[in-house]
Amino acid sequence: MPELPEVETIAADLRQRIIGEKIQEVVVHDARLIRDFPRSVFADCPAPGFIRAVKNREIQKIERQGKALIFYLSGGKYILAHLGMTGQWVLADSAPRAKVSITLSSGQRLHYNDQRIFGGMTVVADLAKVPYLRGLGPEPLSPGFLRVFQAIAMTGIKAPVKSFLLDQHKIAGIGNIYASEILFRAGIDPRCPVNQITEPQLRILGKQIVAVLKEAVCQRGTSKRDYLDASGRQGSFQNYLRVYGRAGKPCSVCGKPIQRVVQAGRSTFFCSICQK
DNA sequence: AGGTCGACCTGGCAGC
DNA sequence: TGCTGCCAGGTCGACC
Numbered sequence: 001m002p003e004l005p006e007v008e009t010i011a012a013d014l015r016q017r018i019i020g021e022k023i024q025e026v027v028v029h030d031a032r033l034i035r036d037f038p039r040s041v042f043a044d045c046p047a048p049g050f051i052r053a054v055k056n057r058e059i060q061k062i063e064r065q066g067k068a069l070i071f072y073l074s075g076g077k078y079i080l081a082h083l084g085m086t087g088q089w090v091l092a093d094s095a096p097r098a099k100v101s102i103t104l105s106s107g108q109r110l111h112y113n114d115q116r117i118f119g120g121m122t123v124v125a126d127l128a129k130v131p132y133l134r135g136l137g138p139e140p141l142s143p144g145f146l147r148v149f150q151a152i153a154m155t156g157i158k159a160p161v162k163s164f165l166l167d168q169h170k171i172a173g174i175g176n177i178y179a180s181e182i183l184f185r186a187g188i189d190p191r192c193p194v195n196q197i198t199e200p201q202l203r204i205l206g207k208q209i210v211a212v213l214k215e216a217v218c219q220r221g222t223s224k225r226d227y228l229d230a231s232g233r234q235g236s237f238q239n240y241l242r243v244y245g246r247a248g249k250p251c252s253v254c255g256k257p258i259q260r261v262v263q264a265g266r267s268t269f270f271c272s273i274c275q276k
Numbered sequence: 277a278g279g280t281c282g283a284c285c286t287g288g289c290a291g292c
Numbered sequence: 293t294g295c296t297g298c299c300a301g302g303t304c305g306a307c308c
Contacts (some may be wrong), residue, residue: 003301032285067302085302086286116285118302132303159279167279168303175301225288225300244301264280267299 002067002083004140004173005216006227006235010089011064013230014110017091022058022105023073026051030099033112033120046122053077053123059104066136066172070127077123080130084118086226115226136172140209141217149206153194161197162190162268165209174209177222177244180269182212184243189275190268191261215240243269 002010028034028047035046054073061072069089071079081089088111095101095111100121102110112121127133138148149171157164164170165179174182183190186208188201197205221227221235224245228234242252247260251271261268 006301082302084285085300114285115287116300118285157278163279166302177301222301227301265282266302 002087002227003175003178003216003222004064004067004213005178005219005237006221006229007064007067007069007083007173008141008217009220009235010083010230011062011069014069014089014091015062017230018059018104018108018110019062020058020060021108022056023054023102024056024105025103026055027101028099029101030117032117033099033114034122035120036122050121050123054079065133065139066168067175068132077125078127079121080124080127080133081112081121082119082132084114084116084120086113086115087119088113088226088228089230090228090232091230092232135169137168137170139172140174140213145210146203146206149209150199150202153197153202153205154199157194159194160191160263161188161194161205162263164194166264166266171209173213176266176268177224177241178212178216180244181241182208184270184275185212187275189272190263190270192276243271245269 028051031047034050057073057075057077059071060074063070067082069081073079090111090113091108092111093109095113097113098111099114100112104110124130138145152170162179162183165174165182186205188197188205216222216237219235219237220229222237223234224238243258246258247269248257251258251274254271254273256271256273258269259272
């Protein structure tokens with residue numbers, strides 16, 4: 001599900017509703033979800049250790065970094081969570097398919113669902129030592145991003161620009177949906193190597209990264225399949241997609257059919273007339 | 277060094 | 293109806 005706008009929406013929702021609450025009870029329905037971030041599984045079942053580590057701590061702050069969600073707990077512990085493809089954090093009395101359920105001091109219940117189990121969570125004592133966070137590129141919504149982006153993009157990268165946008169080490173938070181949308185708005189062919197894009201085009205690209213992500217945050221994310229916010233509601237940016245998931249349908253600008261190609265095993269959507 | 281590809285999982289859906 | 297194959301918003305490690 002989650003790219004930057006979706007994780008940002010969930011973080012904002014949870015911030016409003018559970019800051020200051022104490023974790024009273026944790027039930028792990030599927031131990032595969034509790035794992036070293038984000039994929040490697042502990043040799044033995046880590047769930048009891050996770051529960052012990054977070055129980056009775058207060059949630060003091062919630063932040064997003066890239067596509068990761070971080071719960072700051074009292075006593076210097078952090079829950080580090082990643083939603084993978086199908087993860088959901090939902091506040092609700094019950095959630096029949098929840099993989100992890102957390103009861104808070106007010107009686108609210110926070111559930112983590114994840115159909116494909118690509119996401120998960122772990123508890124850490126030092127964020128600075130987490131390889132995923134250390135490796136993240138600049139945040140598109142942070143001040144000074146455009147200048148940093150320009151500098152990174154000018155380092156002679158030969159990869160197709162679509163792969164570049166998806167690389168979390170280069171830029172944090174962009175995923176498959178927004179990469180296609182950003183490139184359409186910038187008028188750049190997703191297959192074009194980064195080092196063949198002109199400086200003025202790169203400036204437009206940087207601005208479109210910021211514009212598309214900001215707009216998607218305002219629309220509370222894109223609910224194409226599974227994504228729901230922390231109240232279980234859909235986002236609305238799917239109503240504004242110009243190319244993603246529209247293969248064969250007419251381009252909103254020139255009317256020619258939107259193309260779908262596969263790059264690095266993932267679908268890319270674009271207009272071969274409007275994007276050069 | 278830097279880029280590409282399969283593996284990790286489950287479920288929905290189109291086509292036969 | 294039921295089977296098969298394809299598809300899905302992410303990330304990492306093996307491989308070139």
